Amino acid sequence: MRAIWTGAISFGLVNIPVKLFSGAESTSLDLDMLRKNDLCPIKYLRVCKRDNQEVPFEEIVKGYEYTDGEYIVLTDEDFQNANVKKTKLIDILDFVQESEIDTRYFEKPYYLEPDKTGAKPYALLLEALKRSGKVGIATYVLRNKGNLGVLKPYDDVLVLNQMRYASEVRNYKELKLPENQSLRDQEIELALTLIGQLTVPFDPAKYHDTYVEDLKRIIEEKSKGLQPTPAEEAPQPTKVVDLMALLKESLEKKKREAA
Structure with missing residues (x-):
């Protein structure tokens, strides 16, 4: 390092x-920006707004606009x-x-x-x-x-x-959060039981970016001329009437996995 x-x-x-x-x-994957019609790589240029001329990196300085159009240049020594x-x-x-x-x-x-x-x-x-x-x-x-x-x-x-x-941390009070939701004791107990069954010692090595792996699979499929297929379907919102049934089903699934 x-x-x-x-x-x-x-x-x-x-x-x-x-x-x-x-x-x-x-x-993350290192993706290049390309022109759509011929896949020509895009080059980013530092261009002067006044004359549209490219400016070499060694000629660029940092400045603070203290009045409209007037700048104070700051050097490394100033910082x-x-x-x-x-x-x-x-x-x-x-x-x-x-x-x-x-x-x-x-x-x-x-x-x-x-x-x-x-x-x-x-x-x-x-x-x-x-x-x-x-x-x-x-x-x-x-x-x-x-x-x-x-x-x-x-x-x-x-x-x-x-x-x-x-x-720098935004206030969450601006969000529209649920109020006065009537939760039954049975629902809370089932949720607590499910949390208990899913609780394990924290192991950071267990977790990795599976989305990057999915993207690599898509790239591999397209390189072979295949039509990529989604790994999973988009999740559907849980209906309130199904909440208890889904909690019970989640518990049963966890039991089967443990067995």
């Missing part, structure tokens, strides 16, 4: 030099100088119980590797977090953007999980 950021974790008055590595990767300390620091602000954090705030994981000089304080913070059962809420700057993250131990590594700010 290649480090995408170097800096330090600020833990009280202790600074732990670390390197940041991406903890996730995409498994660095905005706050030199913050661009090189994962600053732990608070320690909290992880169970208090709404999962809607979690976004992307990163791994932290200590520099040689930071091995002991890194190990100290890792062990202290394990024993306390707490996680650290930290701020940091990555790719010219201020971020919020949660620092937590996982086996022998510290993980920095990028979080969304509260202002």
Whole structure:
């Protein structure tokens, strides 16, 4: 893996030099955009709006439009100088119980590797977090953007999980949600029984992107000149009158599978 950021974790008055590595990767299919009539690959160009001329990447700069049509250009040095300390620091602000954090705030994981000089304080913070059962809420700057993250131990590594700010999480109150639904005790008990039968220890390796596999099957069929067939039919909404029957049928199916 290649480090995408170097800096330090600020833990009280202790600074732990670390390197940041991406903890996730995409498994989606790499699809090209093609012209429909002859399947010619589409090339994306950076074009000036004023004269429609292509602009080489090395001639492109970043600018902020502070008034209509007037820009202030920002260089890499400007982003660095905005706050030199913050661009090189994962600053732990608070320690909290992880169970208090709404999962809607979690976004992307990163791994932290200590520099040689930071091995002991890194190990100290890792062990202290394990024993306390707490996680650290930290701020940091990555790719010219201020971020919020949660620092937590996982086996022998510290993980920095990028979080969304509260202002980035939409309010669900705008949704039209069901009200005053009369649920019978028997329906609830059947649903709880079904949940109990479907409950297993969490194993992340068990789950994978089956949709990508379906797409690969479609590609394989089309490459052989075959007409692709859907893997499954679209699901139909459950009718309220069938709810009890479907719950019972689900339980029976689970029993048969277990047998």
